[in-house]
Amino acid sequence: MSQYVFCALKSAFLPIPSPNQESRIKNQESRNKKQEKMPDKYSMEDFLAKAVDAAKIAGEVDLVTETDKKCEDLIFYHLKQQFPEHKFVGEETTAACGATELTEEPTWIVDPLDGTTNFVHGFPFVCVSIGLTIGRIPTVGVVYNPIMDELFTAIRGKGAFLNGKAIKVSSQTELVKALLATEVGTKRDKATVDETTNRINSLLFKVRSVRMCGSCALNLCGIACGRLDLFYELGFGGPWDVAAGAVIVTEAGGLVFDPSGKDFDITSQRVAASNPLLKGAFIETLKQSE
């Protein structure tokens, strides 16, 4: 089992913090030094700050390995304290209780641990992903990799950042010089695997190279900060894999779309992303690879 661990909780199957955890939450909050506000006076910056707090608490290294579910409970508890009227959609809650419909209301969409295979193996591409949608539009995004200590943040209309420094997508214009990321996913039926490898084969003739790192949210962040030029994935788990990354890419000047070229649908389990210069050629190539 990997030596990397995730939540600070030592106890609790209930979504109620232990005294240590509660004081840790309070310490984190007091560091922000914000006054309590009435719910209708919260700004986007407030939402971002709470999401960052929640991500960092969940990403904290501790001696006890906790499950994704407990991390998700911890994040939800923290956010519900501040925003009790908001809605919550989480990967683990959905797995346990079934899908929650995504409505127009402010909704936190959370993957407490994206890159679970990596986590189990100790491969350092793991993250917490916390997105907030309003009117079903990704509006605030936080993705935090606690192993590499990289915090990606964005608020709609206000830019994207890595550890507080502004980031932007690459300026690559040529597909043949582009670095493409994708994943092999979790389905192992012949039709899916054949389709996956046929597509990769086709794309390898057109791009510089391919990367597979095991985290959808971090791949989107890779696009946003220019480490990757192109990304697509089909059949990932749910909106929690992309809600935060979508706003981070967009605020970094990139585009997020359906691999067919149509508009991105956050619930479709399909995503593609690139800088604006490459989108046309990328879609064309994806179509040809089918």
Next chain:
Amino acid sequence: MLNVKGNSSNRQTSATRSFFSPNLIAPFSRNALMAAKGSMEELLSAAVDAAKNAGEIIRFGFHETKHVEHKGVVDLVTETDKKCEEVIFDYLRSKYPGHKFIGEETTAACGITELTDEPTWIVDPLDGTTNFVHGFPFVCVSIGFTIGRIPTVGVIYNPIMDELFTAIRGKGAFLNGNPITASTQTELVKSLLATEAGTKRDKSTLDASTNRINSLLFKVRSLRMSGSCALNLCGVACGRLDMFYEVGFGGPWDVAAGAVIVTEAGGLVFDPSGKEFDLTSQRVAASNSLLKNAFVEALQHEE
């Protein structure tokens, strides 16, 4: 393509057999090994210094605009690659003027240097050049040292993630000074496999690559492609990856250091066919000892 020649009369037998059987080393090599004994730590220390010097250059250039040349359609080289090799060679030559040197960039510029039994530094000044150009953080300096064609000292340094992998033959493998071991995974279906797309883009090579990947995906947990052969070997050594294979990479500089690091971490390094590893063959596979047979069988299934 690059092709490093060895001592042709016994290339396949003495080098590879003696990798695992020190008693079979030829007298010349045994003397060389004994002469170097007691100073292995000095050799390691020199390699670490050289790697860190080069690492500074890489770190500095990582976020800058790169001027990129092409050695092939997708095989890149930058000024940083060349500068790092120069810095590493200058440093090591000043300490060990009698040793031999093989470097990726010097080989590309000046042609093949034969790998002999003499103490030889085998260097990739920047493994993961594509990653470097794109700012993707899997880049490293790889410095291996062979005696009697056996990888004996290995240093791999990722200056972006500040991870220093080191090993001396017989003395264990370490990450930033902490001992590392290969994974204890026994089941292929729970294993994390790494490979690379490589740099060749002719149809037969690409088709063979993706057919092999297709076949393996039914048998392993998942696949990773990170863009650095040396760091993939380190991944196996520290248990982040369970299996790795690559065919057609650049040359012995991609594997010379990683081979000793994997072995010292309790892993195995071998040819993807299951035969013994040949440092100059541009083919490598690595895994923990428990998975090797199943892995080799899975690799053959496709060919």
